[in-house]
Amino acid sequence: MNAPRPPLRSLDDALADLLARATPLARVESVSTFDADGRVLAQDQVSALQVPPQDNSSMDGYALRCADLADGAMPVSQRIPAGSAAQPLQAGTLARIFTGAPVPEGADAIVMQEDTETLVDGTVRVLRAPLPGQWIRRSGEDVTRDDAVLRAGQRLSPAEMGLAASIGLAELPVAARPRVALFSTGDELVMPGTVPPQAMKPGAIYNSNRFFLRAMLQRLGCEVSDLGIVPDQREATVQALRDASAGHDLILTSGGVSVGEEDHIKPAVQALGTLDLWQIAIKPGKPFAYGRVGAAHFIGLPGNPVSSFVTFALLVRPFLLQLQGATALTPPATRLPAHFDWPRPDKRREFLRVRRNAQGGLDLFANQSSGVLTSVVWGDGLVDKPPGSAIARGDAVSFISLSDLLA
Ligand code: AMP
Ligand code: MG
Numbered sequence: 001m002n003a004p005r006p007p008l009r010s011l012d013d014a015l016a017d018l019l020a021r022a023t024p025l026a027r028v029e030s031v032s033t034f035d036a037d038g039r040v041l042a043q044d045q046v047s048a049l050q051v052p053p054q055d056n057s058s059m060d061g062y063a064l065r066c067a068d069l070a071d072g073a074m075p076v077s078q079r080i081p082a083g084s085a086a087q088p089l090q091a092g093t094l095a096r097i098f099t100g101a102p103v104p105e106g107a108d109a110i111v112m113q114e115d116t117e118t119l120v121d122g123t124v125r126v127l128r129a130p131l132p133g134q135w136i137r138r139s140g141e142d143v144t145r146d147d148a149v150l151r152a153g154q155r156l157s158p159a160e161m162g163l164a165a166s167i168g169l170a171e172l173p174v175a176a177r178p179r180v181a182l183f184s185t186g187d188e189l190v191m192p193g194t195v196p197p198q199a200m201k202p203g204a205i206y207n208s209n210r211f212f213l214r215a216m217l218q219r220l221g222c223e224v225s226d227l228g229i230v231p232d233q234r235e236a237t238v239q240a241l242r243d244a245s246a247g248h249d250l251i252l253t254s255g256g257v258s259v260g261e262e263d264h265i266k267p268a269v270q271a272l273g274t275l276d277l278w279q280i281a282i283k284p285g286k287p288f289a290y291g292r293v294g295a296a297h298f299i300g301l302p303g304n305p306v307s308s309f310v311t312f313a314l315l316v317r318p319f320l321l322q323l324q325g326a327t328a329l330t331p332p333a334t335r336l337p338a339h340f341d342w343p344r345p346d347k348r349r350e351f352l353r354v355r356r357n358a359q360g361g362l363d364l365f366a367n368q369s370s371g372v373l374t375s376v377v378w379g380d381g382l383v384d385k386p387p388g389s390a391i392a393r394g395d396a397v398s399f400i401s402l403s404d405l406l407a
Contacts, residue, residue, distance in 0.1 A: 008281035011349055015315060017277055018290055019329070021297070022322040025249060027176035033164050036156045038221050039174035040324040045150040047167040051143035055103040056082075059135040062094040062116060062124060063107035066132050073123035080104065094124055103136055110135035143167060153327035157407075175324035180217050181244035181296075183227040184210050185237065185256035185265065186303060191229070208373060209254040209308045213301070216312055217252070219406060220320045232256060237268040245272070245294035249323060252316065255303030257287045265300045269293060281387065283348040284370035285311040304370040310351050310382070313405035331404030333384060335396045340364035342391035349387045353379035354399070362399060376402070 009017075028042040057063065062076070068091060077093035080086045082100035089095055089106035097103070097110060109130040117125045143149050149163055150156075156164075156172070164172055189207040190200065200206075207229060217224045225248065230240040237256070244251045256265040269275045269291045277290035284307035289300035299316055301308045318329035339361035342352065353375035354362040362383060365375040382405070383391075384398040391397060 008279050008286065008348070009277065011280055011282050011314065014277055014280045014288070014290075015318065015330075018315060018319050019322055021276070021290070022319045024325040025176060025178060025323050026325070028173050029176050030171045031174050033161055033170055033172055036161050036164070036172050036174060037158065038219060039156050039172075040221070040321070040326045041150055041152055041154045041156055041160075042173040042175050042325065043152050044148040045164060045167070045169060045172070046148050047143045047145055049143075049167065050140035050145050051166050052137055052139055052141070054139045056137050057097045057099055057101050057103060057110045057135060058137050059110050059112040060098050061110050061112040061114075061135065062126070063089060063097045063103055063110055064094050064126070064130075065089060065091070065107055066109050066129070068092050069126060069129055073119050073121075073125040075123050078104070094126075108132050108136075151327075153325050155321070155326050155328065175221075175326075177221050177223040178249045178320055178323045179225070179247060180222045180250045180252055180320075181225045181227055181248040182210070182213055182217065182252050183240060183244070184229050184254050185232060186229065187232045187262075189229050189255075208305050209301075209303070212305075212309060213252065213254060213312060216317070216406065217320070220317060221324060222250075222320060232262045232264060234264045234268060237264040238271055241268055241272055241293050241298070245296040248296050250297045250299060250320070251293060252299050252301065254301045254308045257289050257300040257302060265289065269298055269300070273298065280311075280315075281348045282310075282314075283346045283350045285314070285351070286348065288315065302370070305373045306353070306376060307370045309373070309376055313382075313402075314351070317405065331400060331407075333398045333400045336399045337361045338364075338383070338391045338393060338395050338397045340391070341393050342385070345385065345388050345390050347388055350383075350385045352383040352385060354381055354383050355379050356381065356399075362397065 075093050076096050077090040078087050079096040080101040081098050086102045086104035089104040095104050109132055111126050111130045115128040117127055150160055184207050188203055188205050190204050192206050214224050230236055253265060256263045273291055273293040275291035279286055280288045285302055287302040288311050291298045301311050321329050353365045357363050365378050381399050381401045384400055
């Protein structure tokens with residue numbers, strides 16, 4: 001008779017447990033602002049100047065004082081291109097001005113050149129009077145001096161890089177890259193390029209997990225040591241884990257983490273260190289393990305490609321972001337109508353591969369098997385479905401975008 005099995009850990013519980021163990025690495029390095037994409041900022045960045053630095057024109061036209069506007073034509077007293085300094089505006093005159101040029105002292109509006117007429121004598125008539133303040137971009141309307149415009153823990157993307165440059169920062173302090181050792185387990189695995197498809201032996205499959213896991217790690221700013229494929233043998237697994245534990249913050253494996261005789265990950269981790277978390281009540285992705293080997297964290301992902309992909313996105317991604325001190329760890333979910341039925345729910349919380357359609361609803365990929373990577377390529381998101389609940393067409397369901405999960 002089988003002993004009663006303890007209930008599987010819930011995803012929320014497992015994630016909270018993982019994050020409680022993900023102490024930020026606190027290694028900081030300085031990178032060129034050019035190279036900061038995807039990195040996590042280590043310190044607040046305070047602006048030493050106003051952006052824009054002074055009031056400037058947002059149009060090509062003429063700067064003027066509204067109270068001086070005459071019915072007839074007015075003389076033009078100076079010309080102010082972008083990048084030059086302006087003289088105070090002479091009373092009763094216009095100043096020729098271009099986009100981005102500083103507004104002269106005394107002027108309180110810009111008339112765009114399309115609303116003016118230049119006469120043969122060079123004087124200019126204003127055809128449509130601007131409102132006070134019109135077409136002037138105010139000093140500091142983007143950034144005020146002494147503002148912390150970027151915060152420690154913020155993940156940098158192209159917009160943040162541009163903002164950092166706009167306050168004069170050529171270098172940024174960021175969390176050092178987590179060092180991750182990656183290996184796949186499975187005697188059936190063959191690396192693409194080593195055996196052509198026609199020559200694959202019965203039972204052999206190409207190693208797909210290695211490719212997307214490495215790319216997902218790199219997108220998260222990790223330095224990846226790719227340790228290849230480890231055979232399904234106890235000793236080889238122990239040896240690979242022991243070797244990987246030196247010089248890495250995280251050892252990430254895929255496959256071999258279930259309960260079969262060919263699954264050696266769990267006993268190997270237990271022999272070398274501790275296994276703190278094993279199996280989660282989600283579908284796909286139940287075989288998931290967390291532990292420690294020496295000073296390194298260990299995470300074992302399922303072998304089935306979709307399970308591996310989904311558990312990486314839901315658990316490993318926030319873990320690695322927190323190691324880098326990031327504050328935003330999980331993307332927001334939105335509610336969208338299901339344009340499909342899911343009448344036979346699993347007891348576990350399910351993550352269904354879906355795609356947004358032109359009607360604003362969600363279509364379901366027909367084959368939800370955990371081995372079918374096509375579902376992830378076809379889909380643009382996951383429906384996060386509570387345990388045991390069915391979905392009927394039209395129900396609002398919780399949707400998480402795959403591009404958010406891959407960012
Ligand atoms: P396992 O968790 O080792 O029992 O593997 C579960 C399933 O995933 C098996 O069908 C494996 O062949 C498959 N699998 C394991 N690792 C990989 C991999 N790296 N790439 C593609 N399929 C894999
Ligand atoms: Mg296996």
